[in-house]
Amino acid sequence: MSKTIAINAGSSSLKWQLYEMPAETVIAKGLIERIGLPESVSSVSFDGDKHVTVKDIHNHTEAVAILMNDLKSLAIIDHFSEITGTGHRVVAGGELFKSSVLITDEIAKQIENLAELAPLHNPANAAGIHAFRALLPNATHVAVFDTAFHTTMPPVAYRYPVPNDYYDKYAVRKYGAHGTSHMYVSQKAAEYLGKAPEELKLITAHIGNGVSLTAIDGGKSVDTSMGFTPLAGVMMGTRTGDLDASIIPYIMVKTGITDVNELIDIFNKKSGLAGISGSSSDMRDILKGREEGDEKATLAFDLFINRIQKYIGQYLAVLNGADAVVFTAGIGENSGPVRKAIVDGLSWFGLDIDESKNIVGADGIISTAAAKVKVLVIPTDEELVIARDVEKLSQ
Ligand SMILES: Nc1ncnc2c1ncn2[C@@H]1O[C@H](COP(=O)(O)OP(=O)(O)O)[C@@H](O)[C@H]1O
């Protein structure tokens, strides 16, 4: 038996789980959320207790330090050397990484260099890798890439209609993200539907602070909504999703912004729900605002739902019909109102929610018996997939 920690740095959160492997027993787990927002929340579940602290956590480096401190101060471990394996989610693997790898100095450098393909994520992922490699020089450290599951996409999905040189010389193509999550929930959905993944056409909707949808045919990703970077696709907590590129020079001229990176930063960090509501990137705040009659929060919600509906429509076309739509991640797992709003507008396609199943803690099929396209909620478990890959690469 050995202890393995899986670390999942998202754009607004850091999730971790400490496992006894190979038994896959969860010893402790933690969630640090609202990173970069006021009143960040850190919670650790261990030994039947939940320890919650609320304070401002400005970035992922601070979050990693809190996690390391909690492991010792809550007596989850006596010595760091008990941890023999660490697994790190890495969002962008580019064309370099098609599966999980053992992290060496060179691999760590390559991950940092891929930050152009995931500016909100790879630096956070690298912060975790750096901190744990320094703390545990003798442990096995593994990188698990969000992009790996999407390497099965055909050129018709991953190429952009730009001059060939941009692909040939600069690898400009769609890479996608959230692959570990899309893979995990699609496999779980197949279990719920009582079929092999090879027999199914699925649309998985990972709706968290980052949002992406994937068309999965026979267990393989054939298209996904995120693109060259996780800025593309549907609207998100702070990201625009797809935009007409002509807006970029237009806004630069109008506002006097001279550095294009400044504008890309605004599209990544100050847009989406945050940009339209003018108040928050967090769906819980948006739902509250909407209930209180806040017009901007209502518009933010409506746009968010509309963009997701349109991608589900696209993927029904890409797959030429689907067996099921699967909701997962922070919003997809927890918000019945969001799921209902999305599905209510897709009734023509044969999606129909059973309201008595669209509840807090929903897990499994939530559609009516008559629905032609099933609807499922599956809590994602990126950490478990990561821990399994650490185990595999430790052999
Ligand atoms: N009960 C809930 N109802 C609605 N939204 C929720 C609920 N719980 C969490 N969320 C939302 O989930 C989002 C964070 O999702 P998560 O998958 O944890 O993010 P990340 O992309 O950082 O991994 C936030 O917008 C948050 O408001």
Ligand SMILES: CC(=O)OP(=O)(O)O
């Ligand atoms: C790729 C991405 O957007 O990840 P997250 O949803 O964890 O921010």
Ligand SMILES: [Mg+2]
């Ligand atoms: Mg996430």
